[in-house]
Each structure stands twice: as structure tokens, then as C-alpha cells.
Amino acid sequence: MVNNLILVVPELTLLILACLALVIDTFIKNPASRGGIYWFTQTSLIVTICLIYFYCPHQPTVAFENSFISDPMSTVLKMFICLISFVVFLYSRDYLKENDLLKGEYFILGLFAVLGMMVMVSAYSLLTVYLGLELLSLSLYSMVAMHRDSQPATEAAMKYFVLGALASGMLLYGMSILYGVTGSLQLTVVAEYIVQQSDANHFLVFGLAFVIVGVAFKLGAAPFHMWIPDVYQGAPTSVTLFISSAPKLAAFAMAMRLLVDGMFPLLGDWQGMLIILSILSMATGNIIAISQTNIKRMLAYSTIAHVGFLLLGLIAGSRAGFAGSMFYVIIYALMSMGSFGMIILLGRKGFEADNLDDFKGLAERSPWFAFIMLCLMFSMAGVPPFVGFWAKWFVLKELVAVDMVWLAALAVLFSIIGAYYYLRIVKLMYFDQPTSMLAIKASQQMRLVLSLNGLVILALGLVPNVLMALCISALTR
Amino acid sequence: MFAELPLLSLLIWTPILGGVWVLYAGDRQALTVKYLTLAVSVVTFVFSVMLYAGFDTTTYTMQFIERSSWISTFDIYYHLGVDGIALPLILLTTFTTVLVVLAGWEVIEKRVAQYMAAFLILEGLMNGTFAAMDAILFYVYWEAMLIPMFLIIGVWGGSRRVYATIKFFLYTFLGSVFMLVAFLYLYSQAGSFNIADLHALPLGLTAQKLIFIAFLLAFAVKIPMWPVHTWLPDAHVEAPTGGSVILAAILLKMGGYGFLRFSLPITPDASQAFAGFMIVLSLIAIAYIGFVALVQHDMKKLIAYSSVSHMGFVTLGFFIGFSIYATSNSLSGAVMGMEGGMVQMISHGFISGALFLCVGVMYDRMHSREIKDYGGVVNTMPRFAAFMMLFALANSGLPGTSGFVGEFLVILSSFKASFWIAFVAATTLILGAAYTLWMYKRVIFGDIANENVAELKDIGSRETVILLMLAVAVLLFGIWPAPLLDVMHPTIEHLLEHVMQSKLG
Numbered sequence: 001m002v003n004n005l006i007l008v009v010p011e012l013t014l015l016i017l018a019c020l021a022l023v024i025d026t027f028i029k030n031p032a033s034r035g036g037i038y039w040f041t042q043t044s045l046i047v048t049i050c051l052i053y054f055y056c057p058h059q060p061t062v063a064f065e066n067s068f069i070s071d072p073m074s075t076v077l078k079m080f081i082c083l084i085s086f087v088v089f090l091y092s093r094d095y096l097k098e099n100d101l102l103k104g105e106y107f108i109l110g111l112f113a114v115l116g117m118m119v120m121v122s123a124y125s126l127l128t129v130y131l132g133l134e135l136l137s138l139s140l141y142s143m144v145a146m147h148r149d150s151q152p153a154t155e156a157a158m159k160y161f162v163l164g165a166l167a168s169g170m171l172l173y174g175m176s177i178l179y180g181v182t183g184s185l186q187l188t189v190v191a192e193y194i195v196q197q198s199d200a201n202h203f204l205v206f207g208l209a210f211v212i213v214g215v216a217f218k219l220g221a222a223p224f225h226m227w228i229p230d231v232y233q234g235a236p237t238s239v240t241l242f243i244s245s246a247p248k249l250a251a252f253a254m255a256m257r258l259l260v261d262g263m264f265p266l267l268g269d270w271q272g273m274l275i276i277l278s279i280l281s282m283a284t285g286n287i288i289a290i291s292q293t294n295i296k297r298m299l300a301y302s303t304i305a306h307v308g309f310l311l312l313g314l315i316a317g318s319r320a321g322f323a324g325s326m327f328y329v330i331i332y333a334l335m336s337m338g339s340f341g342m343i344i345l346l347g348r349k350g351f352e353a354d355n356l357d358d359f360k361g362l363a364e365r366s367p368w369f370a371f372i373m374l375c376l377m378f379s380m381a382g383v384p385p386f387v388g389f390w391a392k393w394f395v396l397k398e399l400v401a402v403d404m405v406w407l408a409a410l411a412v413l414f415s416i417i418g419a420y421y422y423l424r425i426v427k428l429m430y431f432d433q434p435t436s437m438l439a440i441k442a443s444q445q446m447r448l449v450l451s452l453n454g455l456v457i458l459a460l461g462l463v464p465n466v467l468m469a470l471c472i473s474a475l476t477r
Numbered sequence: 478m479f480a481e482l483p484l485l486s487l488l489i490w491t492p493i494l495g496g497v498w499v500l501y502a503g504d505r506q507a508l509t510v511k512y513l514t515l516a517v518s519v520v521t522f523v524f525s526v527m528l529y530a531g532f533d534t535t536t537y538t539m540q541f542i543e544r545s546s547w548i549s550t551f552d553i554y555y556h557l558g559v560d561g562i563a564l565p566l567i568l569l570t571t572f573t574t575v576l577v578v579l580a581g582w583e584v585i586e587k588r589v590a591q592y593m594a595a596f597l598i599l600e601g602l603m604n605g606t607f608a609a610m611d612a613i614l615f616y617v618y619w620e621a622m623l624i625p626m627f628l629i630i631g632v633w634g635g636s637r638r639v640y641a642t643i644k645f646f647l648y649t650f651l652g653s654v655f656m657l658v659a660f661l662y663l664y665s666q667a668g669s670f671n672i673a674d675l676h677a678l679p680l681g682l683t684a685q686k687l688i689f690i691a692f693l694l695a696f697a698v699k700i701p702m703w704p705v706h707t708w709l710p711d712a713h714v715e716a717p718t719g720g721s722v723i724l725a726a727i728l729l730k731m732g733g734y735g736f737l738r739f740s741l742p743i744t745p746d747a748s749q750a751f752a753g754f755m756i757v758l759s760l761i762a763i764a765y766i767g768f769v770a771l772v773q774h775d776m777k778k779l780i781a782y783s784s785v786s787h788m789g790f791v792t793l794g795f796f797i798g799f800s801i802y803a804t805s806n807s808l809s810g811a812v813m814g815m816e817g818g819m820v821q822m823i824s825h826g827f828i829s830g831a832l833f834l835c836v837g838v839m840y841d842r843m844h845s846r847e848i849k850d851y852g853g854v855v856n857t858m859p860r861f862a863a864f865m866m867l868f869a870l871a872n873s874g875l876p877g878t879s880g881f882v883g884e885f886l887v888i889l890s891s892f893k894a895s896f897w898i899a900f901v902a903a904t905t906l907i908l909g910a911a912y913t914l915w916m917y918k919r920v921i922f923g924d925i926a927n928e929n930v931a932e933l934k935d936i937g938s939r940e941t942v943i944l945l946m947l948a949v950a951v952l953l954f955g956i957w958p959a960p961l962l963d964v965m966h967p968t969i970e971h972l973l974e975h976v977m978q979s980k981l982g
Contacts (some may be wrong), residue, residue: 213757367591378624383650384617393613393657396550400661408661412654419650422625423643431639433633465548 004063007070010051010078011118017044018111022381025104034102038093045086052078066186067125072474073256073326074122077249081117084246084333085110087449091341092238094446098349101146101236109146110242113139117250123257126175126185133171133218136250137164140243145237150340156234163217163227171214177207178262187262194265205269210455211258212273218251221311222280225304232300237352240296241340244303245333252329254324255314267317274315277406281308282414284384288422296354298421299339302380305418306332312411313395321398323471324391330467331379331391331460338376338453345369345442345450359425361434370429372454379457381422387460394468484528485541485557488567488604491521492574496597499590507589511582514593518575521600525571532564534963537971539610539673543573547614552669556610561968562737562819563607565961566730569826570607572950573726574600577719579943580834584718584841585633592633596719599625603727607734611646612660612670615738619731620653626720626728633717641708641715648708652698656739659691663743676742682750689747692740700732703762703947706785713781714846718837721777723831725784726826733791733822737815737972741795748796751883755796760901762789767908771915776836778845779831779916783872786905787825793902794818794887798973808973810893815969816962817886823961824871824879825952831868831947835861838940839920842933848919852926857933862921864936864944869917871951873910879954 005012021040026159028034049243052075060071089110096102116135123129141164145157179185181203182193194204217224259270285305292298310332313325346353353359365368379388392415399408460467495517502510533540539558547555559567577596585592602625605618623646629641664670667678680688698705709729713721748755762787770782795818798811838861839854840846857863871878874885883906891899901930925931936944954961 363588383624384620389617389620394659396658397661397664400658401665403665405658405662408658409655412658415656416647416651420643420647423646426627427631427639427643430628431642463547465550468548468550 007063009055014048037104045082049082067128069124077121081246088242095238095344104203118251121253143239147236152234156231160231167217170191174207174210190262191300215255219307220305221277222284229300233297244336278311286418291308316398319476323475324394324398327471328391340451355475359428360432375454377422381419385461390464485608489601492597493601496594499594504590518578522571537967553613554611557608558610561965566607571605581719588771595625607811629720630716634715637752638715641711645707645712652695655691656695662782685744685747689917691745696732696735700788710778710781714777721833722830726830730822749799752796752799759789759793770912780832790821790887791818814890826870827950835865851920853923855921858935869913872913877955879951882958
């Protein structure tokens, strides 16, 4: 039992700290000191990062009768999830303050969401996967609905909840079939059962299809992407920022656990399904993004396209390919965080800079932040020397290595279409005249961290080796 | 003599870091920024001269090699080197950048620091492209180059600049991404991104053909070859003078360089199979685009089409060798054609750059590029008219100018392959003279057309210096091309020996 508990020390600590935050928040009467919860949250995250680092086992270790695993992949992903959430909360604070949303609940729900993600990353049985997923999803639904008086936010929350519940239902249905066929919830047992099957079991593939639907929903792959544009646009920007970053890492981990750890012998089956999802996502995302005028919505479609790209690594079906996907998802989270951070930076009290036109002439208003946004956009488009190029390069390379050159060629074709709408942002910032010359109002720490975020994109592009090696070592046990 | 200095790294990073410094200095001290930029570009030029001085012209091997691990996980190296193909192009780059900085001295008024920095960073990236010996390093420089160029056209360009720059970016991006896929495929076969290893890699004919097509997309767009040249007139017309000069003088050469460095040596059999196709495309560019140039009424557009036509000679020279070798079984004819193509690239860099600068000189005064707005400029700008005369004649291939050498070598080697190829190619001597000199006549000669022309002031000392430097280069390589040919000869001979050996079987 003690051995089991040692493995989950970071999760336990985060749980206790989150509950503590809940208690503290009820005792804060003075609205002016509401900010205290913010500091408590950030400290909790730092403490958790340290614990993850100190309690990571050298070998992959399982606990609670094979329903929880701690391995290099989970360590790396959890640390990035906490780090990214830390930055997200930092970006959020200004926004929440200006929109009168600075309440303890935001951060507490955020902490529970982080906990859910950590559970998902380490889940090693169907039940734990589902538990983590629901903890994350429920927290996110309520975060989207935080802005109670805003009609778009409420609408977004409703859509998110209904579609999310539907997806969870699908996933659960798939899981129940798997359980029915294999007689176990544990991924290891499922995997063993599949290996022992000599010929194809159609029930297994039937279950697999539903599991894939669930995963695709959570990742936001077309044709299960409908919720993404509405939720991204309707939710308060700080929540969009959160949804678009860390949970993608968790969704990737979920896909890894279910498809690779649990059903790797069915590679031939899920590979084909993922190819369809991937091509559809890249096509839908990139093409529809072109016609958007709202930048949050445009980035939502860009997310869908990126998801299509990151699926390519899974499709490759090799360890290096999975590492490529992991690299991609981490880089994507960093870029997405920076882009939504920029929207927050440009906003003011009562004004959201979420139209493309709000970026007009940014190069004259603030050359520095225009440059940061330029880095982010070219990185998303996959132009070297920014790190987004290496993310694409990595998955494409693994795809070519398994003789899927045609898919790689198709993927680069879509990325050219994608380049257009990223270029349009650069065009607005650099080639157009500003509509207002209002100075940018933001706290020093926000400016500093956002600048760092952009520079990291550039620096990682110049020296991507460390992170690449980290992803590879995390996935080749 | 200078072998101990990491000259290639200096050539790449001096301008890039200089550009960052210029950006940091900002627009507040515009004059300081200009002098700083000039200093950085001159220092870089000096480095390239040192490179030339230290270059051994007797061997084809790579020189000034620098190699250190960059992305060890995937065996990607920061691997630089130059041979007889890359060296002239690097010299051309550093030389042109100095001119471009001078050309933008008084003309650029808004965001001066960013303008200057963009050109410096671009220079570093271009040098990197020519010096990279690792395919992925090459690709990174090649693509990164698009960013400053995109901004140069988009921020400082003409009225339709946004359309032109996005077209430019997407067109070139479209070509290059397939090259990336080809590199990845080659890596999966060879296990290395080292260009020399890729040269040695045996490949089947189908694979070679597909790779050749992927490379062709990248390089044909860049050169640009007919029918993927349509981005060029737009980009040239809208770009500021400096942008046009860099575009014509160097960026187009990247495509030609790509053929020599990648297409021909990596896929020799496919190159042979496609040689006829390439020759036909080149001839269409030479003859058809020559006619198109004839009817232009925008001077920049005319020079842009003339560029496409002249670059047709480059590709013709590169691919004519196969049939000569097949009939004569001797390399000398093929070497002549390829050297002609190389000389044509360098010479076109000078001439088209000079012509764009000439148009820029007039545009700065009149704010019009239309031929019909001019007439009788010689009466008010005699010195300028003399310079432009020289460049116009060079563009039409007058013996004694550098324009003649390349065209003559290519036509001569075409004769060995087929009379009719040479015949079509030689029409350029008539067409080139027709469109260039006719434009010259309409703009420069005649009576003073209107009062705007009457008020023109002749070129000042800054403009004189720029045009004089180019005039010297054009005449020097026209009368005495030996230094250029000596540098490239061993490399091209070795390259052709490699290309003529089949990778099959």
C-alpha cells in the first residue's frame, strides 16, 4: 500500500492543496484579497512540479493493481502540464481582473483540471482513464461557464457539456465492449488478450471504433471537431487559453495509453481510422480557418489542423513516431499558449482583441510584441527557424521512415494552405495601418513571460535537440 | 592564409547578428543605423574576399569545412563548406548587399532600421544556403530566407504589395515543402543528411524520378522556369528597389544552385531522362518569355520577364550536357554548357541588379515605372543615360560585357547537341536586344516628353558609385572571365563526371 502511495505523491499533494484552496477561498471575505488564491495556486503547481521530479521512478512502475503507471512519458508530460498551466494562470490573472472574473473558483477548478490531466497521463486501466477524463472535463465545463452573464459563454458551455457528455458516453460504450470481450479493465490484460487472439475479433474492432471516437472528440479531430470553434470563441479568453494548451497533452497521453499500451496489436485497425481522421482534420481545419474573421475562431480551426498533424506520428506506429507526436503536442501547447496570451495582452477592460482587425498595425504600436506574434505565427505555419518547423519535420520524418511518403506529401500540401492564414496575421500586423494607437496595457510579469514564450519558440527552433532527445528517451523504454 | 578563421560562419553570422544589433538600435538614430548597416555589410564583403583569396582553385573538394554536431539525435550537423559553385555565388551575395544598402540610403524613409536589418539578416541566410553541406541545414536557411523577403516586399513595396508578397511566399513555400519530403525520403534510404552521402547514394529509376520532380518543384519555382514564373513579375514590380535587386541577383540563383547541388548529382539518371523536357521548358522561357517582355509597358515588369528569359539559359546550359555526352562521349562540351550556365547566373546577377537599380533611380524621381511617362531622359540625366546604356547593351548580350560570355558558351555547346536548340536559343540575341534597347530608346532618347522629365536631376555621387561598381563588374567579367571560370572549372568537371555515371545497376 505504501509503495502504491509513494507513486501518487504528486497527485495526492495536488489534491490536498486544491481542497485546501477551496477551504481558504470560503474564508476570504474581502474581495480585494481574492488574489491570494492566485498565489496559492501557483505555489501549489510549483510544489507539484518539484514532487513529480523527485518522485519519478527510474523504471516504469505500476500501482493499485495495474491501474496506475508512472513511466518516463508520464513524468515528462505531467511536468509540462503543470508548467503550462502555471503560465496559463499567469496570463489569465490580468484578464480575469479586468473582466471581474477574478474569483477563487477559477483557480480551484483549474487545479482540479490539472489533477484530472495528471490522472489521465498516468492511467493504466480503462477506469482510471475515464476518471481522469471526467475530472478534467467537468472542471473545464464549469470554467467555460464562469462568465455567467455572458450569453456566448453560456452557450459555449452548454455545447461543450452536451457534446462532451456524448463523447464520454461513446468512449464508455467502447470501453464496456472491450471489457466484455477481454474480461478486464486493465490495459495490460487487454493487450495480452488481443495478442492471444489468432484471428480478428470483430467485437474488439467494434469497441476500438468507439474508443477512437471518444479520443478524437477530446483531441478535437475532424469530424468530431464541431465543439472546438464554438467553445474557443465563446469561452472567456483565459479559459480558451487553458483548454487549448495543457489538455491537449492529456488527450495525447490518453490516446497513447488506450491505443498503444492497450491495443497496439490492433495497429492495423486503428491506423486506418486515424489516417481518415488526420486527413479530414488537416483539410477541414486549414481550409475553414481561411474564412474566419475572429482570431479565436481562426485559432480553433488551426487547432483542428494541428491535431491532424500530430496524429501523423501515431499513424507511423513506431516508437520514434510516438515521440514525434509527443514533441508536436508539447510545441503546439507552447505556441497556442503564446497566441492566446497575445489576445489577452491586446485586450483591455471591456474590450476583447479577438477580431483579426485588432491586430492591424501592431508593428507600429508595439514592434516588440508584433515580433513575438510573428515568431508564433511563422512557427505555427511551420517555417524554420522556428520550432513549429521541427515539430512538423519530426512527425513527417517518422512517417516517411515507415514508407508512408504519400501521406507526408499530402500533409505538407495542407500545411501550405495553412500558411496562408498565419501569413494574414503577419500581414495585418506589419503591412496595415493601425486603427488605434492606444498603448498596450499589461502587467510587467505578463509582458515578461509572454516575451519569454515567444523567444522560447525561436530558441527551441535553433536548438531543438534537447527536447527531441527528451521525447525520444521518454518513449523508448 | 585565412584558413584558421571560421570564415563561413563569419559570413553567415556577422550579418545576422549585425541585423539584430541594427534592430535594437532602432529608428531613433536613423543615420547611425545606416552607417552601422553599411559597416556590417562591408565587413561581410571583406570576409568573402578573404574567402576568395584563401580558396584553392586547383581542386574540386570542399574547402573551409566547418562541422559540428547540431541535432545529435538525428545526425544533423552544422556542416559548412564551399566549392567552385558556391564561392562565386557567395561573393555575388555580399557584393550585392553592399549595393542594396547604399541604394536604400536616402530612399527609405519609414522604419529604416527594420529595412536595413531585414537585408542584413537575409544576406546571412543566403550565405548560409550556399555554404550548407547538410541537407536539413540547407533547408532551414532556404526557408528562413522567405521571412525577411516577405516583409521587405510587404512593408516597403508598391500598391499591390500584399498580393504580390503573399503570392511570392506561398509559391516558393509550395515548391520547397516537397523538397523537404524528398530529403526525408533520402534520409530513410541513406541514414544521413550529409549532402556528400546523398550524392553517393544509389537509387532506383522510379525513386530518382520522383525525387527529381520534388526537387524540380522547389528549384523551378525559384529560378523561375516557365510555367511557374508568374509570381516573379508581381513580386518584382511591387518590391522596393533593394528587394528587386536581391530577388533578381541572388534569390533566383538559388534555384540554379539547387540543380547543381541536388538534382543533378543525387538523381543523375532521372536528370538524363528529363533532360529533353527541361530543355524544352528552357527554350520556351528563352523565346516565348522574350516575346512577352517585348510588349510590357512597365519597366520593372519588362526586366522581370527578361530575367525569366535569361534564366532559361541557365537551365539550358545545365541540362544540355547529356545529349552532347551521349554523341561525343567527351565531357568538354557538357562542361562548356554548364560553365556557361554558371557564368550566366553571375552575370545576370550584376546586369539585372543594375537595371533594377536604374529603374529605381528614375522611380525615386518620377514615382512612375511606366515607359510612356518617360522620354528624352538623356537630355537631363546624361551621366545616368551612359550607365544605363552599358547595362542595356550587356542585357542584350553585347560582346565585351559579361552578358555575352554566358550566353555565348551556352549557345556554342547547344550547337554540339542540336542545331535547332541552338537556333531557338540564339533568338534571344535578337529578342533581348529588341526589348531592352527598344525600352531604352523610348525612355532615354527622343525629345523631352513632359515637364517632369525636364525637371529631372542627374545622379548624385552615391548613385554614381553604385552604378560604377556594377559597370566595372560587368565589363571586367565580360573582357576577362578567366578568374571566374578558373574558380568553377574543377568543381564543374568533377560534378559532370559524377553526373554522367549512372546510379542504376
